[in-house]
Amino acid sequence: MSDLLTLAFTSFLVQNIILSQFLGICSFLGVSNKRSKALGMGLAVFFVITLSGIVTWLIYYKILEPGGITFMRTIVFILVVAAMVQILEMAIKKFSPLLYGSLGVYLPLITTNCAVLGVALLNIQNNFTLSETVVFSAFTSLGYTAVIIIFSYIREQMLKAPIPEGFKGIPSGLIAASIMALLFKGFVGLI
């Protein structure tokens, strides 16, 4: 149990997926300029990563490994992720049109979000058990959601700052992310 807690904490803060693993940077820079967008994207990513993490783990250990075709994992995983996104989109549309209104536009973008495939591959690379996979996937994606929301607040404030013309937008965003990465480095001492 304490192992799982440590894992949760590590994947949420210390080894934060954006600030120390560099996965999902494109969407991080792309949608973090508005608070509402960041929240929608964060939640959609949370659902997709957690579900696809579990499904890919099951497929890898129940089908690919017994079949001796583990070398196919990259192709199989990306197809699983694409299918999961599609299914999730249809399910949300059917059961909660309200949620679909806020998440719908972000779902198609998630297939090519490297955080999703990255977490699926990391689960296998780290030889996680199923319970570890669940915890790792859920907390890693929560870490993504938390950072992207915090960052959207920072960027909204930065719009008011007198930044030199050439540094407006992405460059100043990257520099702010650098400072945030330094702050998150401070969490290393916690464990």
Add this chain to the structure above:
Amino acid sequence: MAKKKKRLTPKQNVIKGLIKENPTFVLILGMCPTLGVTTSLENGLGMGLSVLFVLILTNTIISLIRNIVPSEIRIPVYIVVIALIVTMLEWLLQAYIPSLYASLGIFLPLIVVNCIILGRAEAYASDNTIFDSLFDAIGMGLGFTLGLSTLSFVRELFGTGSVQLLGFTLFEANVAASFLVQPAGAFLTLGLIIGIINTIKADKAKKKKAIMDIKIAAALKKKAEKVAALKAKEELANV
């Protein structure tokens, strides 16, 4: 080809990817490996060349099958093609350059979801000839390699104090700010490089505009002089 734009020559096409539409510094695509593997020049180059390899094959294949694939399912088809090529690359590297395979780690299979590759497939190879797509891929791949090697060069030089390539020391600096090799340094270096490039570009545009203004003013002046001279002539004739 519905929109008949001016066709670029191979050389222009390559230069477009290398400089004008550099994927790292101008289009800002494929940021995850850009930040993730650029701790040393060797890794940066390895990643850049891997992407070049994948991009050349995927762009050519997708351009080849662009008329067969129904447009409703083109994206899944592209993704499968890309995933196949990346799997092939994984085998090749694992067999022939295991050290690079190990140091690129998870970012190697993640080339599948690199936005540059799907982006070029969708935006270029899906409606251009094989020949053009090949050169587009070479330009974009080299541009990505250039971006990654610039970033990793700066980070390795000032982060560890020297740049190593294949066991040789290329450059040495008397600083070793290990901060730059860490994640925070990656964001900072990339932010600064893009910012500086944007500033230079804005300056250039301003200068160009200033020069144009002067030229226009000069042309107007010339015209006015001409008119004045003509008028003077006419007056002379009248007299």
